Amino acid sequence: MRYIIIGAGAVGGTIGGRLAEGGHEVVLVARGAHYDALRERGLRLTTPEGTRTHQLPVVRSPDDLGPFLRPDDVLLLSVKTQDSTAALDTWSARPVAGGGTAGELLPLVCAQNGVESERQALRRFRHVCGMCVWLPATHTEPGCVAAAGAPVSGMLHVGRYPSGVDDTARGIAADLAKSRFLAPVVPDVMRWKYAKLLSNLANSIEAVSGLIVSDEARALFRRALAEGQATLAAAGIEATSQAEQAEARGGRITFEPFDGSERGGGSSWQSLSRGTGTIEADYLNGEIVLLGRLHGIPTPVNEALQRVANTFARERREAGSMGVAELTALVDAG
Incomplete structure (x- = not known):
C-alpha cells in the first residue's frame, strides 16, 4: 500500500515519517511554507532516537500525482477538522487507475481529533476508517516535526466507521505496528474517539x-x-x-x-x-x-x-x- 498523508503536520508528519522508516511508500501533502520546506529540505523528524531527514515525495494536491491515483493507495486524512471538507472534496472525485474514483474505491482514514470528520468523509467515501490518535507531537516550524514518545511514538486505535473491522483496517494497523506505533484494531473506534x-x-x-x-x-x-x-x-x-x-x-x-x-x-x-x-x-x-x-x-x-x-x-x-x-x-x- 502507498500512504498519502493529507496534512503532513505534527500527527501526519510523524505517521508519514515513521511509515517511511518502516519501509512503506509515503507521499506527503502540505501547503504554504511547510510544503516549500518539505520539498526543498525534506521532512526533519525528531524523536528520542535523534533527528532524521526524510526526502519523501511531497505534493500540494492530487494534480501533482498525475491523472490517476493507484488502486493500492490509502488516504490518511490528518488536517484539522475545519479543513476536512475542502480536502475531502479535492480527493474524493480523483480518478483511480483502472476506473472509478477515490471516493468509490480507496480507503480513507480519519486521523484527527473530534468526531465530525468521519461523518463528512462517509458522505464522499464508501470505505472510511476512524483512528483515535494518542500521539503527542509538535509542528511549529516549516518542515520540522517532533514526537517524544518512546519506545513507540504513539497509540493509534483503528477501526471501520461507523463500526466493525475488515482486512484493510487490519493491514493498515499491521503497517503501523511495524513502524513504531501501537495500533490496536477495534470494532468500536468511535468509543475511543x-x-x-x-x-x-x-x-x-x-x-x-x-x-x-x-x-x-x-x-x-x-x-x-x-x-x-x-x-x-x-x-x-x-x-x-x-x-x-x-x-x-x-x-x-x-x-x-x-x-x-x-x-x-x-x-x-x-x-x-x-x-x-x-x-x-x-x-x-x-x-x-x-x-x-x-x-x-x-x-x-x-x-x-x-x-x-x-x-x-x-x-x-x-x-x-x-x-x-x-x-x-x-x-x-x-
Missing part, C-alpha cells in the same frame, strides 16, 4: 492560557469535562473509561523530553503559535455545545471556551497570553 474528545476539551484552555498546571486551570477543565460527560450521557453516546484507556496503554509509552527543549502545547496551542487564523474549537468544545443544544443540556463553559479560542485564532493573538484567572472570569460572565 469520544473519550479523546472529552480530554481534548482542555485544548482551548491550554491554547489561550498555557499548559494546565495550576489548580485554577484544572478546575476549569473539570467544569468543561462535566458538561461533556453530561451531554454524551444525554445523547446515549458511550466513551471508553479512563480505566479502559489506562489499561490499553499500560505504561507502554513514555515521553522523553528532548535535550534543551521546553514542552510545548497540543494541537490547538500549535495552531495559535503558527498564526494559522483558525482553530479546531468548533469541533471539540463546539461538539459538546452542539450535543447540549440537541439534548437540552446547558454547556456554558464549553460555549465560552469555544468563543474565546475562536477569537484568539481570528485575531491571531499569542498562544497562552491570557491568564487563567481572566479566562475563568470570562467563562463565569457567560
